[in-house]
Amino acid sequence: MRHFLLSLFIPLAITLSSCDRNNNFVMMAPEEDAALGKQLSEQILSQPEQYQVLDPDEYPESYAYLRNIVQTILESGEVVYKEEFPWKVYIVKDDQTLNAFATPGGYIFVYTGLIKFLEKESDLAGVIGHEIAHADLRHASRQIQKAQGLNFVLSLILGENNNALGEIAAQLAGHLAGLQFSREYEQEADARSVEYLAQTSYPCSAAASFFQKLQQEEKQGRTPTFLSTHPSPENRVKEILAHSQQLGCDTTSTSSGAYQEFQNSLP
Ligand SMILES: [Zn+2]
Numbered sequence: 001m002r003h004f005l006l007s008l009f010i011p012l013a014i015t016l017s018s019c020d021r022n023n024n025f026v027m028m029a030p031e032e033d034a035a036l037g038k039q040l041s042e043q044i045l046s047q048p049e050q051y052q053v054l055d056p057d058e059y060p061e062s063y064a065y066l067r068n069i070v071q072t073i074l075e076s077g078e079v080v081y082k083e084e085f086p087w088k089v090y091i092v093k094d095d096q097t098l099n100a101f102a103t104p105g106g107y108i109f110v111y112t113g114l115i116k117f118l119e120k121e122s123d124l125a126g127v128i129g130h131e132i133a134h135a136d137l138r139h140a141s142r143q144i145q146k147a148q149g150l151n152f153v154l155s156l157i158l159g160e161n162n163n164a165l166g167e168i169a170a171q172l173a174g175h176l177a178g179l180q181f182s183r184e185y186e187q188e189a190d191a192r193s194v195e196y197l198a199q200t201s202y203p204c205s206a207a208a209s210f211f212q213k214l215q216q217e218e219k220q221g222r223t224p225t226f227l228s229t230h231p232s233p234e235n236r237v238k239e240i241l242a243h244s245q246q247l248g249c250d251t252t253s254t255s256s257g258a259y260q261e262f263q264n265s266l267p
Helices: 002-014 030-045 060-074 112-117 121-136 139-157 164-178 183-198 206-219 225-229 233-247 257-264
Strands: 088-092 100-102 107-111
Touching: 030 088, 030 107, 030 139, 060 088, 060 121, 060 257, 088 112, 100 121, 107 112, 107 121, 112 121, 112 257, 121 139, 121 183, 121 206, 121 257, 139 183, 183 206, 183 233, 206 233
Parallel strands: 088 107
Antiparallel strands: 100 107
């Protein structure tokens, strides 16, 4: 463990004072995002009572369908860390949870509840675009840096705090599905989702239809998890549509029967 952590921190020193490729000041190097994400995803996979992750070998068609959505977005040409991050996707069996989340470094977890709740592939693409954006914009790393302070990150780099990363990983794994990002980060992720999808065949405003559907749920007195951990969807719908208009990208939606087959392929 000690060696793993040490080897994790060595590259940090080299990249200390530089901005990342999104022009944000992030002390952690992208490799650390990927390493932290790997550690987190392993923790998640080792807690089947909390995260019942479907085995890709048992559900090859479901995974092929989902990976195709992820791949389509990655190939938009807009994902900055497309090559550096591993971009793995997992399906969590939980029909009651309308949620998806991504670890640093792009390990994406999508709940069956969300997949079954949505009606079209593009709706899901909008959400996945949003999650890819959180990882690509390195929101979790920036949040850790902000919350814990630069001294904390420095103590990681200098190797004075070898247990800290493991602790962060444990905390993130415990709260990841409910990890609260700032309003600013949520807006950034929404805007990036539009920009990614604009370069694909999906309607670029697809993330908005997800929020519209959530609003309908809320009106019926049910508050989905995603809503309790994310800012009010009303303004977000407006902002997503405004950003789409600004870009002049295609917002027309087509539905495909294949999405229903995908839903039916899940347990
Ligand atoms: Zn979000």
